[in-house]
Amino acid sequence: MIEIRSINKSYGKLRALDNICLRFEENKIYGLLGRNGAGKTTMLNIITGRVFADSGEVLMDGNPIPENDQALQQLYLTSEKTLYPENMKVKDALKWSKQFYPEFDIEYAQKIATQFGLDTGKRIKSLSTGYTSIFKLIIALSVNTPYILFDEPVLGLDANNRELFYKLLIEKFSNQPFTAIISTHLIEEVSSVIDHIVIIKDGCIIRDESCEELLSKGYTVSGTAAKIDAYICGKDVLGIDSLGGLKTVYILGNIDADIPEGIEVTKLNLQKLYIQLTNL
Amino acid sequence: MFINFESDKPIFLQIAEGLEDAILAGAFAEESQIPSITEFSVSFKINPATALKGITLLVDEGVLYKKRGIGMFVASCAVEKLRRKRKEQFYDNYVSGLVTEAKRLGLTEFEIKAMIERGFKINDRD
Numbered sequence: 544m545i546e547i548r549s550i551n552k553s554y555g556k557l558r559a560l561d562n563i564c565l566r567f568e569e570n571k572i573y574g575l576l577g578r579n580g581a582g583k584t585t586m587l588n589i590i591t592g593r594v595f596a597d598s599g600e601v602l603m604d605g606n607p608i609p610e611n612d613q614a615l616q617q618l619y620l621t622s623e624k625t626l627y628p629e630n631m632k633v634k635d636a637l638k639w640s641k642q643f644y645p646e647f648d649i650e651y652a653q654k655i656a657t658q659f660g661l662d663t664g665k666r667i668k669s670l671s672t673g674y675t676s677i678f679k680l681i682i683a684l685s686v687n688t689p690y691i692l693f694d695e696p697v698l699g700l701d702a703n704n705r706e707l708f709y710k711l712l713i714e715k716f717s718n719q720p721f722t723a724i725i726s727t728h729l730i731e732e733v734s735s736v737i738d739h740i741v742i743i744k745d746g747c748i749i750r751d752e753s754c755e756e757l758l759s760k761g762y763t764v765s766g767t768a769a770k771i772d773a774y775i776c777g778k779d780v781l782g783i784d785s786l787g788g789l790k791t792v793y794i795l796g797n798i799d800a801d802i803p804e805g806i807e808v809t810k811l812n813l814q815k816l817y818i819q820l821t822n823l
Numbered sequence: 824m825f826i827n828f829e830s831d832k833p834i835f836l837q838i839a840e841g842l843e844d845a846i847l848a849g850a851f852a853e854e855s856q857i858p859s860i861t862e863f864s865v866s867f868k869i870n871p872a873t874a875l876k877g878i879t880l881l882v883d884e885g886v887l888y889k890k891r892g893i894g895m896f897v898a899s900c901a902v903e904k905l906r907r908k909r910k911e912q913f914y915d916n917y918v919s920g921l922v923t924e925a926k927r928l929g930l931t932e933f934e935i936k937a938m939i940e941r942g943f944k945i946n947d948r949d
Contacts, residue, residue, distance in 0.1 A: 572870060709868045717861040717871050735826075735834055735869045758833070810831035 544568050545590060545608075545690065545722075550599035552585055552746075559585045560596070561746040569689070570720035572712075574737035574754075576730055578821050582746040583726040584623070587692050590724075591620040603690075619644070620692040621679040629668035633678060636667060637685075646687035655711060656681050659704060672699040684711055693725045697732070709736055734813040744821050754813065761811035761819075762798050765791040770805050781819035793819045826867050834869055838877030843905050846886065846897055853902060857887065857895045884908070 545567040552560040559582050567573055577583050588594035590601055592609040600607055603614040627636045633656070641647040656663050659677045661670075670678055676699050683691050697705045713736065716723065727733055740757055742750035750757060761781070764774060771790040781793040793811060802808050811819075824841035826834060845851050858866075863874040878895060881887040886901045898904070925935050 706868065710865055713868060713871070714861070714865045717864055731828070735828055735867075735873065738870055738872055755833070812829065812831065 544604060546602045548600050550589060550596045552589065552596050558746050563748055565741060565748060565751060567722055567724060569722055571722055571738045572716060572736060573724045574733045574740045575724055575726040576728065576740060576817060577743035578728060581743045583743055584694055587620055587694050587726060591618050617688050618690045619683055619686045619688045620694065621683045621696060622694050625667060625675060627667055631667055633665055633667060634663040640682055644686045644688060648685045648687060652681050652685035655684060658707060676700055677704060680708055684715055690722045695727060696725060730817045731814045742820060749820060758813060760795055761816040763791055763793050763809050763811055764806050765789060766806040770803060774803060774806060782822060835873050835877040838874055839880045842881060846901050847905055851897050853897050853899050855897055857897060859894055
């Protein structure tokens with residue numbers, strides 16, 4: 544288990560992470576969601592010891608992670624930067640990875656490279672944006688560490704390759720469970736894949752619960768403005784859309800047993816709920 | 824089978840209902856093996872826990888049963904059980920909504936009955 548205790552991090556005046564407390568349990572898939580600049584990457588970098596927090600601690604099974612080789616060996620983070628020498632060929636990078644991660648499966652990496660259509664004879668620096676992402680995904684799916692952190696894994700991937708990535712991820716997870724943390728803002732793509740959702744906004748955690756729990760909480764009501772205004776009194780309103788005399792209101796909470804006549808109720812899907820939650 | 828990710832209906836329920844439809848249509852015969860949790864989750868790209876939850880629902884209802892170490896099978900009385908269940912749900916799933924909409928439009932009971940008769944006639948002809 545990875546535990547984050549009261550982490551704070553500022554860049555100059557910007558408070559990137561504000562007193563973050565989180566737990567990542569074993570063998571679950573987490574979605575780390577937030578808008579651009581919410582603090583997702585900073586958090587992943589702190590977990591993996593690439594960036595140091597101003598205060599607080601990050602523990603793996605009770606032991607501090609930073610500068611702890613044993614703990615760091617259990618983690619893999621795909622980041623926006625390619626940490627391999629640029630002139631290296633993809634196939635050499637795969638061999639190299641084996642040196643650092645003893646469980647790295649070169650054969651599997653070759654196999655999925657073929658599925659993605661990546662020529663492993665190419666040099667890393669010559670790869671397109673999409674294929675640079677794919678190259679990192681191939682490494683991440685082959686390292687076989689107990690914790691794999693994906694920072695924006697599908698950046699620049701076309702629809703077919705995104706599908707292939709989610710398929711391989713689930714296949715891998717089903718055969719040999721591990722903990723995955725996927726940071727993304729493409730919630731509609733990951734909502735069916737993840738067990739647990741963490742939503743981060745302006746450096747603060749605003750939601751940390753199972754996908755199912757969160758989904759059971761949101762609903763929308765729509766109808767004439769007068770009826771809706773009367774109904775929403777005292778409820779936790781996330782947002783309001785008006786169109787002429789019609790009003791649609793997004794509400795957080797359990798649906799009432801008796802809804803007044805003339806009001807339509809629909810459940811909120813994760814995408815709508817997320818947009819309402821992270822709106823400014 | 825098809826999963827609608829935009830639907831308000833939870834994915835695990837869609838999995839259970841999709842399997843029910845497949846069993847009712849004869850795609851999975853009684854006493855035959857159904858695909859594994861992994862096959863379901865990989866082909867629909869859903870979390871294995873979600874697939875398991877949908878399948879467990881049908882195990883609890885006695886529609887599916889587990890053979891240890893082999894997999895999931897369709898129970899011998901599954902089709903009969905599902906028909907009975909769907910008949911019980913028919914009122915809630917179709918009739919109550921139909922009546923609500925009919926009232927909103929000002930359609931009478933007589934007009935609705937005529938429409939139902941017409942529906943049966945056309946269906947019989949096909």
